[in-house]
Amino acid sequence: MGLIKPLLYTLKELFKRPVTVKYPYEHRDISPRVRNIHTLNRDTCQHCGICARMCPNNVLKMVDGYPTADYRYCSFCGICVDACPTGSIQMIHVQEHALVRANDKELYMELLNPDGTPYNPDAPADVPEQEGGVF
Amino acid sequence: MIFPHSLGAWTHVLRIWIGDNMLADSLLFKLFVFPGTVFSFIIVLFLFWWWRKIGASIQSRYGPKHVGPSGTLQTIADVLKLITKESIVPEMASKWFWFMPVFSFVLSFLFLSLIPFSDHWVIIDFDASLIMLFAVMAIEPLFIFLVGWASYNKYGVAGGERAGIQMLGYEVFLALTFVPVIMMSHSWSLVGIVYAQGVSPTWASPVLHTFTNRGVWFGFVQPLALVLSIIAVMMAVEKKPFNIPHAEPEVLYGSSTEYGGPFYALQMLSQFLMGFLGAGLITTLYLGGWALPFVPPAVGFVLKTLVVGTIIIWLEHSLPAMRIPHFLDVAWRKLVPLAFLNIFITLIIMEVLGWA
Amino acid sequence: MTREIPEGVNPKDIESVLSWVKGSSLWNLHFCFGCCSTEIMAAMMPRFDIERFGFAPADTPRQADVLVANGPISRKIVPRIQRLWAQMPDPKYLIVIGACPMSGGPYQGSYNIVTDIRDVLNVEPAAFIPGCPPNPEGILEAFIMLKNRIKEGSYGKL
């Protein structure tokens, strides 16, 4: 007889509205603390390189005095944000960012501006040589 | 001519063999259009979609939705994709590797040919078609085992063995659940059983003959047998909680583990066809076959079968899988005695009330 | 044996139907070996439900179309991945989720991790989502992206 109640639960569920968020057509609320891309305030950046040094995954490289990121490597842990002495480097959430082709050049990019706009989008990316292993 | 030209030769042969042009054409139509190949493909594609939608709805999600309106083209895409995929034969597999799934598919068509969609739309009906049907259902597990054996795969063989265990569990029980119906109808013919339920043999006035006249639907006088038969059919077509040959966490996909591409599509379709026909059997035996007011008989049969099928799908999606000893225990210690009890009750009532 | 396409049928039509078919029914192999597998699970289940687009899990490699690389590739698992990939029938696709299969991610410099799945399987992934792990939305995006690429014909031609 214990079978009856589970069957009733499933029967009830049959007539309920699904909880699905129809993702590409509608979006759920995402917390502002979610991180999936870096931004950099280039006015306050002091070129100290502590972010690149602290990064456990070798994501950040100092190019021309500013950190640049290679998203093949990133774990989005936010340790670079913790480490930045001036708070210039931040992480934000961008929905479409996830859709990146498996093309090494597209995954290597200059950090965004603080308002989420691309920095110097015309310049072609020049992928620096990555070295295996952690310092 | 409604047939494709490649069927012309067949038509010719059949016409000569049967000697009656009208009859031969109608048999061909039954074999290849309704209720044969074309219809069964359509109903199976529909059932596959319906199965996924009901399952998704129970799991509080949408299921197929964006491929075609409400995902109706989803199953067509799935089957076409499987057909266009590469077919791999494992190196050590038997040379019968390809034939086994075809045989089991053919077997499910044999099943189909026995089910009366109406007194007109039935391919084969003779005095002992129910016995023939038991025979078909008894051979099916053997082919499932051979499918697994031919693929030279541990999981396949294990799944095949489990199909044998499954058959041990349900075969006797399945036969026993139908005995009361045979007793009450005095017939081994499926069409005869439907007639015995008071259904008119003519096209006309199905309304009047549904509940009136001499008989009633056996489902109303045999509710226990109806429930037991649904359980037995779920066992026979390997629906959860009796999905022992295909229990994914234990033996992957059972006997069809090594099959991909077109022949997996074939197996999937024959599984759903068997499910549909199992529900059709219930309709025939207990729910008055094709009798339904205001609709043509064959449509009535399909609609009723889909309702039964939906109940089976709902049960399948709401219950967990059993393990083997529990399954055998339930089948032999609980269900078989119940079926016997039902037979005796039927016997006593028939004697007392003089229903014979 | 090759068959000729009958007259009056545009081969491009067949190709576009085929690409629609392949893109609308991508079955991914059920093979979890990393954190991202829990997010794939979440993507398959009620909240995100990737089955809406016909993306369903397949239990055996014979019935799968997509290998989702979802975790760090240890040296011990390399032969297994290669074998599963070989068992999958063509046309088959590779989706890379998270940093681990692409670069080693947080496990760079480890003695037991192969840092690039391209060294193991010798195929170019069809889609890659950065993240550790990415949201289920990202996983859905990867599948849709693979679908689009099949549609464009830029990946996985017969």
Added chain:
Amino acid sequence: MANFEKIAATPETLVDTARSLKASGFTFLEFMSAVDYIPKNKVEPGANRMDAVYMLWNPATNEQKMIVVPLPRDNPSVPTVMPVWEGANWHEREAHELFGIDIKGHPNLRHLLLAEGWNDTYPLRKDFNVDDVEIDWSAPTSKLAEGNPERVYHFAVQHPGAHGPQGFDLLLDGNTIVDAEARIGYVHRTLEKLGEQRNYYQNILNMERGCIMCGMPYIDVWARAVEELLGVEVPEKAKYLRLIAVELNRLSSHLLWMGPQQGGDFAYMPVAMWAIGDREKVLDLLEALTGGRITFAYIRPGGVRWDIPEGFREMAQKNLRYLESRLPMYEEMMFKEPIVKERLTGLGKLTPEEAIDIGVSGPSLRATGVAHDTRKDAHIPVYEDLGFQIVTQTGGDGWARGMVRLGEMKESIRLILDALDRLPPGNSEADLFNRRAMPWMKVPTGEVYAVTESCRGRLGIHLISDGTSKPYRTKIRGPSFSNMYAVEHILKKGSYLYDIPALIGSMDTCPADMDR
């Protein structure tokens, strides 16, 4: 120096010492491992030896003791302690493959975590060079598969019933299991060695990937180990926030267990799907609090990264109350449903003595009636202030394990809501870091063993600092390691093929936690 007592022994006296310690109440072997000292180390400069270490725990008094056996670096060898603790089996295999310690009298010294054909290079030795590694790919997968691999039924790696890249090689007689041998190590990411390569702050990233389903207890215990070395007291508020984060993660992990893990074993899709759907409510909370769903980087040495966001309390009230209202339904669906009950009752029965002997911990231990929960035993902050109750059952079988987890979910919901109500004011983090000097942050020399209760059992980190910015040795005791050994133990006692998925599911082993 260390927060536990060290007892020296020699290979000759080891087994006797172990016996007398076990008799005096140290019945629980947490782990057996080793520490490699090369001459240029900074902990004990000049030392050239290898210490085999055995960490013991007295459940009655919550004391820790460690047996230390100094060995020569070339050709180290100790006798097996399996006669004393059966659970030492896999720990000794691990020490054998990672440190090259020869275990005398051990029944099976095949590779466990490393690839089967790994040559005689020992990765956790300090002078290990990765270029020396050569792997013989033709090596058989297990001892059972030696000679005739075809007779073995592989229940492993990709098999959907194996719950991830773990599993068994089985010898079957029909459906009866004749012999079983576990195959694990497919996600051995070498967290212990990586821990030695990265500095204390970067290790947050490593440690929380210790378990794919509950990373929060891992960073929690890592942060407490580092704080103990630094001698820092975290603010009261941070303790509450840590509790909230850890318990939220426990909720999500247990829901995942109930759904796809245990429900999936029976192909019980409604429960599997609904549990994952409800888990999203918890994940929403975690996302609002930490910004992550699976990995968080929220807890760090010195406190937590953020205070609770605005509106978090109301959201938590709403979501958790909803979850609480669903739990009776799950009990009805999972634990009173006759088919599931039949499958779980008597599944993988463990007696309390057996469980302690093997080193089983967590819900699987409490299901045998032993009321040990590290949150209470080790006085993890603020659990006792909130009146934490240990959930136990007496069956020792799969059903009892499930009921313990269900009870823990109720308890977690109550703890989180209480903690939110009583959240003290103040900072959420001690002022610990000089950001400009972060990469060079040094930690005083010392040795600690920090423990906590992860979702799967007793989780410990043994940390040795040599005064530099990187640890000298980190040893992680993953609870699933011992729990998986218990599964093998149960299978060897005699079981059936159709019980394995449910058995692995009911022990709730996490491959990542096991392989580290």
